[in-house]
Amino acid sequence: MLSYLIFTLTLCGIYALLALSLNLIWGGVGLVNLGLAGFFAVGAYASAITTGAGAPVIIGWGAALVVGAAVGLIVTFATLRLRDDYLAIVTLGFAEVIRLVALNERWLTNGSDGLSGIKAPLKAELGLQGFSLFYLGLVTLVVLVVWALLSRLDLSPYGRAMKAIREDQQLASFAGKRVLRFKLQAFAVSAAIAALSGALYAHFQSYVSPDHFQPLITIYIFLAVTAGGVGRPSGAVFGAYLVVIFLEATRFATEWVPGLQPVQIAAMREMMIGLALILVLHLKPQGIMPERIPKAPEPAAP
Amino acid sequence: MTLILQAVINGLMTGTLIAVPAIGFSAIFAVLRYPNFAIASYATIGAFAAWWANAILGLPVIPAIAIAFLITGCIGVGAEETALKRLRGNGALIVAIASIALNLVLENIVRFIFGNDMKGYDLPLLRDIRFGDLRIGPQQLQSLALAVVIMAVMFLFLRYTRFGKAMRAVADNPDLARLKGIDPARIAIVTVFLGAGLAGVGGVLIGLDTSIDPLTGYRVLLSVFAAAVLGGLGSIPGAVVGALALGIAEELALIVVPATYRTAVGFVAILIMLTFRPRGILGERAA
Numbered sequence: 262m263l264s265y266l267i268f269t270l271t272l273c274g275i276y277a278l279l280a281l282s283l284n285l286i287w288g289g290v291g292l293v294n295l296g297l298a299g300f301f302a303v304g305a306y307a308s309a310i311t312t313g314a315g316a317p318v319i320i321g322w323g324a325a326l327v328v329g330a331a332v333g334l335i336v337t338f339a340t341l342r343l344r345d346d347y348l349a350i351v352t353l354g355f356a357e358v359i360r361l362v363a364l365n366e367r368w369l370t371n372g373s374d375g376l377s378g379i380k381a382p383l384k385a386e387l388g389l390q391g392f393s394l395f396y397l398g399l400v401t402l403v404v405l406v407v408w409a410l411l412s413r414l415d416l417s418p419y420g421r422a423m424k425a426i427r428e429d430q431q432l433a434s435f436a437g438k439r440v441l442r443f444k445l446q447a448f449a450v451s452a453a454i455a456a457l458s459g460a461l462y463a464h465f466q467s468y469v470s471p472d473h474f475q476p477l478i479t480i481y482i483f484l485a486v487t488a489g490g491v492g493r494p495s496g497a498v499f500g501a502y503l504v505v506i507f508l509e510a511t512r513f514a515t516e517w518v519p520g521l522q523p524v525q526i527a528a529m530r531e532m533m534i535g536l537a538l539i540l541v542l543h544l545k546p547q548g549i550m551p552e553r554i555p556k557a558p559e560p561a562a563p
Numbered sequence: 564m565t566l567i568l569q570a571v572i573n574g575l576m577t578g579t580l581i582a583v584p585a586i587g588f589s590a591i592f593a594v595l596r597y598p599n600f601a602i603a604s605y606a607t608i609g610a611f612a613a614w615w616a617n618a619i620l621g622l623p624v625i626p627a628i629a630i631a632f633l634i635t636g637c638i639g640v641g642a643e644e645t646a647l648k649r650l651r652g653n654g655a656l657i658v659a660i661a662s663i664a665l666n667l668v669l670e671n672i673v674r675f676i677f678g679n680d681m682k683g684y685d686l687p688l689l690r691d692i693r694f695g696d697l698r699i700g701p702q703q704l705q706s707l708a709l710a711v712v713i714m715a716v717m718f719l720f721l722r723y724t725r726f727g728k729a730m731r732a733v734a735d736n737p738d739l740a741r742l743k744g745i746d747p748a749r750i751a752i753v754t755v756f757l758g759a760g761l762a763g764v765g766g767v768l769i770g771l772d773t774s775i776d777p778l779t780g781y782r783v784l785l786s787v788f789a790a791a792v793l794g795g796l797g798s799i800p801g802a803v804v805g806a807l808a809l810g811i812a813e814e815l816a817l818i819v820v821p822a823t824y825r826t827a828v829g830f831v832a833i834l835i836m837l838t839f840r841p842r843g844i845l846g847e848r849a850a
Contacts, residue, residue: 293656295663339838345656346598346796347837350788353600354830357785365823476781480667483660528674535667539646542661546653 274400278458288492291427299356302474304456329456375470490548578810584765604669607780609763639759789829795846
């Protein structure tokens with residue numbers, strides 16, 4: 262029971278990072294990334310491959326951040342000048358391409374068998390239980406740090422400029438904000454956070470395969486951010502914990518329905534996720550923790 | 564040389580099949596101004612509806628396709644009215660996200676009823692037709708003919724009927740259309756019915772060639788997007804041209820890259836097109 266709890270809480274932290282990543286661009290500059298699962302995978306594989314080649318775990322995480330940001334720039338470079346729906350379509354295609362690469366480039370990713378034996382930091386020293394507790398602490402710490410940085414960013418001039426772009430990018434560009442540069446930077450940082458989340462996941466599971474990065478994860482994170490409240494980092498984190506709890510609850514709820522095939526149980530759980538997202542969008546689109554708009558500063562006395 | 568010619572022929576054939584759901588997607592985008600991801604589940608539902616009519620009830624292919632069109636059209640309208648309509652005021656991205664959630668729900672209803680196993684249509688086995696070194700399957704030829712007829716009907720509908728003209732008017736300028744007394748709500752319903760129905764027919768046409776499972780539509784979705792973006796988002800002739808271009812590009816690329824990367828070709832084609840000509844082959848302005 263305890264190890265189940267620790268496992269679930271660690272997963273919550275990993276999803277919270279993904280939610281923070283999505284919130285940064287969606288709540289920030291008003292873009293959506295339908296390829297979150299792809300960036301998640303990029304980070305996981307980047308870290309698994311670098312540490313597999315002998316680098317320490319911290320270098321692996323650094324690699325995930327760098328590769329994630331670079332890939333984010335490549336994906337968005339062609340689309341950021343266009344309407345937002347183009348980016349949505351391109352990111353969706355991107356996640357699929359990443360999955361194809363992971364499946365087919367056996368020399369790099371070992372194909373559908375996946376990479377196993379990924380380094381678990383200090384596992385030998387701490388033992389199994391000790392390691393899970395330590396890793397939970399580590400993931401939670403990373404979530405706290407990223408959350409604090411992004412909350413701070415929201416209050417900074419940079420964050421205000423981002424939200425101005427989200428609300429009206431023409432007006433923002435009239436006010437002298439470089440819209441394109443803000444969008445590129447926000448997307449790259451967001452992609453890097455998603456990749457870091459993937460790296461944390463890889464070393465937590467010690468095993469990654471293309472099956473771990475289904476497009477469904479992206480939908481979980483959209484549910485997390487909309488339920489928590491778009492535009493507020495605390496909301497994204499809260500939403501992520503809520504979604505993982507909801508996912509676990511659907512597991513128990515479907516066990517109670519007698520006479521179902523395993524396929525039908527899985528289908529029912531996915532249906533509930535989709536229904537939940539539609540209901541949140543209809544009933545509480547601003548989320549449980551709505552965005553707080555700070556008051557405009559008083560004009561300086563003449 | 565034969566290799567390339569065969570690739571072009573294959574590309575034109577797969578392209579024609581993709582064009583049908585791509586027209587559906589583009590019609591909805593043109594009138595309602597949001598990318599509808601639920602197109603994937605409509606294609607799946609169509610494929611399964613036709614399978615049920617064909618393999619269980621024993622109907623021939625053409626009535627099965629008609630049934631698939633009606634069923635997916637009705638489900639599409641029902642889903643649009645209940646799950647998406649009220650969100651239109653919140654912006655295209657919110658409706659798009661809701662359509663992803665809707666897609667997940669519908670796809671899993673199909674999975675719940677039919678399971679994950681592959682299903683094949685009940686079709687007579689026929690020998691390939693050969694022209695010298697080139698080969699074409701008779702079933703593919705029939706699907707091709709059906710796709711062409713459906714497209715022709717669609718174009719005649721848009722060009723000459725009252726509803727078709729009204730649809731084009733709303734797509735062109737919704738405010739002006741309303742001023743002329745066109746009811747946008749009615750046009751939206753007709754458009755969604757046609758769009759979802761065409762997606763359903765597309766699911767059948769693609770399934771006829773291989774087999775179907777609950778992810779049939781999702782696999783079609785990326786090609787449909789690629790076709791729509793290549794041709795120009797929101798342009799119905801563009802969707803057809805984009806689909807044909809995509810089909811040929813895929814088949815030609817598969818001469819040099821492994822077949823498993825088929826969907827990646829569409830993605831790369833989108834990126835190149837968006838970099839150099841964002842409006843697509845026949846599209847309106849994209850910025």
